[in-house]
Amino acid sequence: MAQRTDRQREFRRGYAGPVPADPEPFPxxxxxxxxxxxxxxxxxxxxxxxxxxxFLPGTGLSLTVEEDCGGPAAYARALFDGVAAELAGHPRLAPACEVRVAALRVHPVDSGERAFRLAGHMGVRTVLGLREPVPARKVDLRAWQGLYVTARLDDDGTLRIEGQDLTGPEYEYALTVAAADVPAVRAALGAAPASDLLHLLRRHSPEVVRRGERTWLRSLGIEPGFWSRHGD
Known part of the structure; x- marks a missing residue:
């Protein structure tokens, strides 16, 4: 009987089943x-x-925390510990992952290291498709120097981008992307199925807003619904 590797022994923590000979990389x-x-x-x-x-391909399991992530470093570390613990319970997986924490949302009373460890478990389960991801419903793409742009997803999957320009005479506009065209937006942003589309759109917002949201969508072969109003 072949001896188990150190990696396989690690997989066995909290798991009573057999260890596969060729674990799959995660992610x-x-x-x-x-x-x-x-x-x-x-x-x-x-x-x-x-x-x-x-969740990015890497060597082993490592943690990167972006500056100004919005919470204590101890919470990011606790989340990482939760990720590691969840992966240890999936012996078919070989963790080769950089866990990059971009942002934290913290409650002044209810947040703590235990809560973020549990959130780490939930993050892995979302990627593995073991639970439904919790999508954002509305995000700011820009709120600076008189230009305000938001994006939101309706329950039926329709993507709506709304803007208000106060740099001159007031100008409002709204773009509507049908649910059938949203996968093309997701593909253009490189979004995996478990990724939060609106947060990814926010990450690319400087490029999208600078180019013009309508122009950017048309470059993807999408002709969005359009409404606009000029102020008096």
């Missing part, structure tokens, strides 16, 4: 902008933790 490719979230309210105590995480 199989870049999975950016995953929303790792754990929220629970009860009489015995409440938890709140939410993070925007990139």
């Amino acid at each position: 199989a490719g870049p999975v950016p902008c995953v929303r790792a979230r754990f929220v629970r309210q009860s009489c015995g105590g409440s938890y709140f933790a939410e993070a925007l995480v990139d």
